[in-house]
Amino acid sequence: MDFIKTVSKDNTLKKLSEKEISDFRNHLQGTLLLAGKEGYDESRSVWNGMIDRKPALIVQCQNSADIQTALAFIRKHNFILSVKGGGHNVAGSAVCDGGLMIDFSKMKEISVDAESKKIKVEAGATWAELDTAAQKQGLAVPGGVVSTTGVAGLTLGGGIGWLRRKYGLACDNLISAEVITANGEKIIASEQQHADLFWAIKGGGSGFGVVSTFEFQAHPVGPEVFFSPVFYPATEAEQIIKSYREKSRSMPNEVSTFLIYGTVPAGEPFPDKWHNEDYILIASMYTGKVEEGEKVLKPYRELGQPIADFSGIMPYTNVQSFFDEDYPKQELHYYWKSIVAKELSDAAISMFIELGKNRPSPLTTVDIWQLGGAIDQVPHSQTAYPHRNAQHLIAIESNWEKHLPDQENIEWTKNAIRELLPFTEGSSYLNFEDAETEDVKRAQGSHHKKLQEIKNKYDPENIFN
Incomplete structure (x- = not known):
């Protein structure tokens, strides 16, 4: 292989040399997948059988440092970007054609603090995995109604589930989030820090940054x-x-x-x-x-x-x-x-x-x-x-x-x-x-204009397009 073809954000074809790919791989702690290689098709597969897109590169991130490395590579080459959490979004937006996909399937760590009823979960986890961990302590976070849904996507879009009328939406129970911004900075968004960004990710969708970890307030439910x-x-x-x-x-x-x-x-x-x-x-x-x-x-x-x-x-x-x-x-x-x-x-x-x-x-x-x-x-x-x-x-x-x-x-x-x-x-x-x-x-709805202003602040080059 001398090079691979990729698609840039202006929809033009670009070539990446084998050396550029090798250097990129060497800076990752996670896995870099290319078409035809083991794991590539499984990684690009999402819930909706109608979606059959093929990223040029897939980065299975191991940690937030890998996300920062991937974003730096995207900025350098002006790639199309997509981010896959649980891969359950009906529109299939987790997968792009010809660009770079960040895959969170290796980032599923969940920690439960039974005393404070707070739960931290990485962006690759599903609600089934979160529910299982939380229920061991008699707790639950409002999620959806299908357990294979990803925690990340559901929360960013609001999160309507079985606990909604008692404890609100998934996003209503978000306390803080670790976000990697378009310029590669790792920040904590909460009501005290970067409050505008925190407001945006509570039901405003994706496109403001890569959320790598969510911290929720859980509630006594069940068993x-x-x-x-x-x-x-x-x-x-x-x-x-x-x-x-x-x-x-x-x-x-x-x-x-x-x-x-x-x-x-x-x-x-x-x-x-x-x-x-x-x-x-x-x-x-x-x-x-x-x-x-x-x-x-x-x-x-x-x-x-x-x-x-x-x-x-x-x-x-x-x-x-x-x-x-x-x-x-x-x-x-x-x-x-x-x-x-x-x-x-x-x-x-x-x-x-x-x-x-x-x-x-x-x-x-x-x-x-x-x-x-x-x-x-x-x-x-x-x-x-x-x-x-x-x-x-x-x-x-x-x-x-x-x-x-x-x-x-x-x-x-x-x-x-x-x-x-x-x-x-x-x-x-x-x-x-x-x-x-x-x-x-x-x-x-009525929040669209404000959300666009926040996106322009944190992603002025529209990397998260």
Whole structure:
């Protein structure tokens, strides 16, 4: 090999000599991967099977010094950069074509201080790994609802999960973060230091620096909770959803729920007669005293005659991984979008049902996430996450088998959001959006201008593009 071809930020081809690559490798404590070498394809593989990008170089960082070395190399050669934490972002933005990818898969250290209830976690960890470590001390940090999701990406985009109404978003529980800035400086961002940068990474997304370590405030949760996933026939959708809306208004903050319109899979544990029929799922978790959970969540179990009711006491970690099988890595193609609603009107419910009936793939779901509670107790100005005081998030999670046409499913998803626009405020949840400028702007909402100012301060050359 005399050289490899790379792509610069101005989209021109550049050549790196073997000596330049060798010198770069010698300055790393981690691993440098090139196309065709062992580990390269595994490293560039992300959750979404639709993403098949090929970086020219992959740096599997061992520590923050490797991040600084990689950023210096990027500045010198003007490369495209991407950063992979857990690799679960639906848009696949962790992987670039022809540039340099920083891979955190070797940085997964987690430390739990049981006395202060503080947890430090490196950027390569998943929520399953964080949950396992935290639960050994009877603690939890608000995460997502799929345990294979990366801690880093979910937190930077906000972080909506089962603990959201009791303890807020993942980003609301961030105490500090170690960040490597565009010029290679390692800093600690917190309310006391670099407060503007800290504000930005609490729900404003990526692009402000490489966050290598997160410090969270954890809370006493588990080891068991009461969890209630109840499946109803979609033929009763209107009555069930309106009843769900009414019951949810009086639920305590210890309850977090969401509603899903989907299709019953053909197999156990569902009764044969319901296979391939549409369902409405009311899934709820109670964070209070476990013995009180059955009584508190009982109203959600009496909305009609269920197809199946799997409610009961179970380990918190089992709840966190309950939906993992529905989102297998690389086996499906995924394209998601969302829209925030201050209230769930009758017209919005009608449109929601219409979309549910017309999904192009039986694996696609249309979801309503209940918000409020602790999310709204954080002032709008305190974090970059902009959607305080919104009561619901409507998400279109398009999932389909690889042999089916991508464009049909993508266009249907975009059109679904257009159909919902008249009944909502028009903004969206960053973790469910594309990396396109307009999508990011819509998700950042009223904070977009301030976030751009902070980015220009910490990344004036737009290295994190």
